[in-house]
Amino acid sequence: MEASEIHILSVGTALPGDPLDNADLARHFGMDPVWEQWVDAFVGTRARHLSVDLGTGKLRSTLADLATRAAARALEGAGVGAGDIDLVVLGTATPDQLMPATVNVVADRLGIDGVPTYQLQSGCAGAFQALDVGRQMLRTGGHRTALVIGGELCSRHYDPGVDLARLDSAELVNFVLFGDGAGAAVLTAEQVTGAPVIHRVLNRLTGLNREPGQIVEWTGALDRADADRSHIKEDYKAIEESVPVMSREIAEEILGGLGWTAADVDYLLPPQLSGRMTRRIVDGLDMPLADEITRVDTIANTGNAMPFFQLEDTLPQLAQGDRVLGISVESSKWIKAGFALEVQ
Structure with missing residues (x-):
């Protein structure tokens, strides 16, 4: 079943x-x-x-x-x-x-x-x-x-x-x-009172005909034979232009699909590329009633670990009826990602 x-x-x-x-x-x-x-x-x-x-x-x-x-x-x-x-x-x-x-x-x-x-x-x-x-x-x-x-x-x-x-x-x-x-x-999958429900997880590739925003070669810099080869590159200008726009699109899609408005979000877990970028993204999302959960300023961008650090700070604060919106953008080939949680 x-x-x-x-x-x-x-x-x-x-x-x-x-x-x-x-x-x-x-x-x-x-x-x-x-x-x-x-x-x-x-x-x-x-x-x-x-x-x-x-x-x-x-x-x-x-x-x-x-x-x-x-x-x-x-x-x-x-x-x-x-x-x-x-x-x-x-x-x-x-x-x-x-x-x-x-x-x-x-x-x-x-x-x-x-x-x-x-x-x-x-x-x-x-x-x-x-x-x-x-x-x-x-x-x-x-x-x-x-x-x-x-x-x-x-x-x-x-x-x-x-x-x-x-x-x-x-x-x-x-x-x-x-x-x-x-x-x-x-x-x-068990019913647990007080544990937040995952309502939606968004995962969508949107990089058709777009150049990668980040390239990381397979081998690490410490064991790379070709010292002149550029191992990791970041098109930070493209990221600065694209991530705030994509973040708004992710928020609108998730909220619209659930019938929520920006005012319904109690906790916002925004993308954590850098402290400066996170500030720009949050300002553009315009969710003044939501508590922003940010860790990037003190532990930097930890990639796939970061949403768990944000959730670790959020979960103890949740009360009945609270709603959480998490957003991430992967710039390597422009992937939209997000989730919505609610304590029912």
């Missing part, structure tokens, strides 16, 4: 190491104070957590490490064990290896076995895609409980020895935008 409602029971997150602020980055890369002030003023991201040790260039934690920690916290918060999980889904743009899939490494560490597992290769939309897969499987696949994970190890694409002064803006901006992290949520 098809389940009518899917609830979020709990959320857990994990960050590596201590935060690195802009002054820390400036000192390591030998940049002058003007660069630090530029990051503060025009990017608006003050700190990030990195798995790479900038001093040695070695990774101190893997995506599997972070995802396992986040998932264990989510399981504990939900009061369920490994044997209660019927499927596992991971969304990431930065898996540890081609094989084995990181999702299966995480499942093994948690003691989960004998269930379907899925790993989705995607940028910022991957967490929403993972939520959608988990939700649909619970609704139609005869399963009761799903573990959904999102995470990134962006710092494996850093070259700690690079001369930032020699990089063009399309490469330089990535050193200040991104951080590492992981998040996880436990979903259930």
Whole structure:
């Protein structure tokens, strides 16, 4: 029998190491104070957590490490064990290896076995895609409980020895935008009083005949043989132009489909590219009655981990009747993503 409602029971997150602020980055890369002030003023991201040790260039934690920690916290918060999980889904743009899939490494560490597992290769939309897969499987696949994970190890694409002064803006901006992290949520088809219901998950490719806004080559900067090859590029101007417009379109589609208005939204989880961009997006969405849940200024853009950090802050605040709107835009090939939650 098809389940009518899917609830979020709990959320857990994990960050590596201590935060690195802009002054820390400036000192390591030998940049002058003007660069630090530029990051503060025009990017608006003050700190990030990195798995790479900038001093040695070695990774101190893997995506599997972070995802396992986040998932264990989510399981504990939900009061369920490994044997209660019927499927596992991971969304990431930065898996540890081609094989084995990181999702299966995480499942093994948690003691989960004998269930379907899925790993989705995607940028910022991957967490929403993972939520959608988990939700649909619970609704139609005869399963009761799903573990959904999102995470990134962006710092494996850093070259700690690079001369930032020699990089063009399309490469330089990535050193200040991104951080590492992981998040996880436990979903259930059981009826749980007080747990928010997932009403809608949007996932739509809209990049036909459009150039990518971001390109990340497969191998990490630390193990790349061709040192002259540009490993990661960001068309920040295209992103600045497109993301606010696409965010409004996502909000209008989700709200219109549910019969909600902007005034009905109690909590807004906006895209988290940078502090400055998030401010522009929120202003354009014009939801003055909604509480904005933002983490990008203190942990940077953690990609597929970020929606879980936002949900972790939101869930404890929810009361009966509260409504939540989450929005994300993946600029790699222009994907619209979003979800709507309600405490019924």
